Amino acid sequence: MNIAVDVMGGDRGCEVVIDGLMQALKKCQQIETIQIVGNEIEISQSLDRLDNIDSRFQIVHASEVLSMDDKPVEGLRKKKNCSLAVAMDLVKTGKSDAIISPGNTGGVVAAAAIKLRTLSGIDRPGIAAVLPSKNKNFILLDAGANVEGKPKHLMHYAIMGDIYAREVLGITDPKIGLMSVGTEESKGNELTQETLRLCKGLDFNFIGNIEGHNLFSDELDVVVTNGFVGNVILKSCEQLAEVLMGWLKDELSAGLMSKAGALLSQKAFRSLKKRIDPDNVGGAPLLGVNGTVTIAHGSASSLAIYNAICNTVEALDHNINKLIIDAVAKANDKLPTK
Amino acid sequence: MNIAVDVMGGDRGCEVVIDGLMQALKKCQQIETIQIVGNEIEISQSLDRLDNIDSRFQIVHASEVLSMDDKPVEGLRKKKNCSLAVAMDLVKTGKSDAIISPGNTGGVVAAAAIKLRTLSGIDRPGIAAVLPSKNKNFILLDAGANVEGKPKHLMHYAIMGDIYAREVLGITDPKIGLMSVGTEESKGNELTQETLRLCKGLDFNFIGNIEGHNLFSDELDVVVTNGFVGNVILKSCEQLAEVLMGWLKDELSAGLMSKAGALLSQKAFRSLKKRIDPDNVGGAPLLGVNGTVTIAHGSASSLAIYNAICNTVEALDHNINKLIIDAVAKANDKLPTK
Secondary structure (H helix, E strand, C coil), rough: EEECCCCCCCCCCCHHHHHHHHHHHHHCCCCEEEEEEEEEEHHHHHHHCCCCCCCCCCEEEECCCCCCCCCHHHHHHHHEEEEHHHHHHHHCCCCCCCCHHHCCCCHHHHHHHHHECCCCCCCEEEEEEEECCCCEEEEEEEECCCCCCCHHHHHHHHHHHHHHHHCCCCCCCCCEECCCCCCCCCCHHHHHHHHHHHHHHHCCEEEECCCCCCHHHCCEEEEEEEEEHHHHHHHHHHHHHHHHHHHHHHCCCHHHHHHHHHHHHHHHHHHHHHCCCCCCEEEEEEEEEECCEEEEEECCHHHHHHHHHHHHHHHHHHCHHHHHHHHHHHHHHHHCCC | CCCECCCCCCCCCCCHHHHHHHHHHHCHHHCEEEEEEEEEEHHHHHHCCCCCCCCCCEEEECCCCCCCCHHHHHHHHHHHEEHHHHHHHHHHHHCEEEEECCCCCCHHHHHHHCCECCCCCCCEEEEEEECCCCCCCEEEEEECCCCCCCCHHHHHHHHHHHHHHHCCCCCCCEEEEEECCCCCCCCCCCCHHHHHHHHHHHCCEEEECCCCEHHCCCCCCCEEECCHCCCCHHHHHHHHHHHHHHHHHHHHHHCCCHHHHHHHHHHHHHHHHHHHHHHHHEEEEEEEEEEEEEEEEECCHHHHHHHHHHHHHHHHHHCCCHHHHCCCCHHHCCCCCC
16 A cells, blocks of 8 residues: 655655654555655655655655645645645545645645545545543544535534544444533434434434533544534644643642642653644544545644554555445435435 | 532532531621531531521521432423522522532523523633643633533633623633634634634624634633533543652652652642642533532532532623623624525
């Protein structure tokens, strides 16, 4: 398999990304080529500095970069040769099987939608964010690709989340919940009520409505919601975790005794930080497009890129897009005709 | 002023609630009567056990209780003499100026909507949850009264949040943000786009779209959203804070050194817990109804009830409903006629 990586879009420069790719190549022998897309001079210099000897790297030059501040669609129109567009074209033309970009999330979604289109039977792709719960991870989707998600889209997200959880995260019989404001069937809005009806008859472990209090425990594997709500949950919770860790730090440095205690407990704090570190997961797959697309954090570390590649390889190995097309076709057949 | 308190609806029994009321009476001399609504025998026994000598308590008997498991509207229809309904009737008939209930949130919203109706110019009430940020609090509304909030409702929430922040929380020139998926004007869904247009011309410090990453900092005083999203944010963040504190505890008890450190840092952990304790705030006002209604947590402590009473007294002292009616009338005049 070949994987194209846009190494220019991230906040931390291409060397951090390439370092992660080198680690991933060591682990994943099934990768034939990693196409490193970006400024060829910068890439060559990074490969030299990192003492790369792996011949499976191929440099593909791209003269421009879609920055974090660029508006997705407008930016892609203006910067036709940006690394993201060039990498996406490699997937479109079949030269690559997958793309990873630690760049502008809206840009990746737009480029994938425009160049790859959606899978048969699916109208809108969804971002599957992978978040930690007590002893495992759970998937939240859509985390922001489709802010006006409709019931049919959410049904597709449930199907895709189920398949991703099984095939890539290795979860047996994933529990799927629909984000609502209470667990009773009567709770929710028009969107969740109709989605509930559509999901009930399907062939997966659907537990119905859930609420915010059900998150971050081990009771759920896939949480389905529209892109607006998913994005708000993801960002609010990222922010709260950061703020709480900051408050803890403040309190621990507020007195001599606390400071001494904090020194002794350093290992515990490091473990906690590691537990909630998004780099453990590496990236969020964009599900539902005709290709395998992973969006990494803008500030992704080498570890994040390594993990993003490993998950991408799993997705390709398990041919999840074929599984998604089949499951969606079956579900679409059951949709009420209007 | 007179305040009716439903002391039966909470999870912790009426004595905890009455204890909080006794503390509040000591502080708030402007209260003429607190009508304690519930089972008169239980209430009398609690007052005896707490050695009450304050003559401003008045017991109002109610034979039933709307439990946390009762469906709001159905429960209120079946249990006509529940403490919540009896307390709400005291406000309706003018015998009381305000009501506080630590009970079934949906029940309080339904009873208020049915018995008190909304203020002139307002279609839907909203719950204003008060959450901690670094050095102060901020308001999130609607936190779940109105899951299908429309642009006009959200505009009213912005106006009511502004007035509550000024008058009750004492914030000068509150900064008001509209919950969205990015700060740019183009970001959001149909609801936020239209709300943005409506709020822009109004006479308050409206900073436009915000996203989840802007929460819990001191940059905002009022966050406006519909009841579905507000409820999801509130519950997800409550849950994450609890889970994170649990993980921290796990990590700290994982080794001898960490355990020793944790002992020394006890004060810091207590401070952190206090910082995020919802009892500091006490209750969430239900804004937009023709009366002053405060919903306390089902598991509210004495401190929570004390704080809920203090905020209710502030709201009454500042006559915020009059201010809301005037501001909403002005804003409604500017609404586009369809």
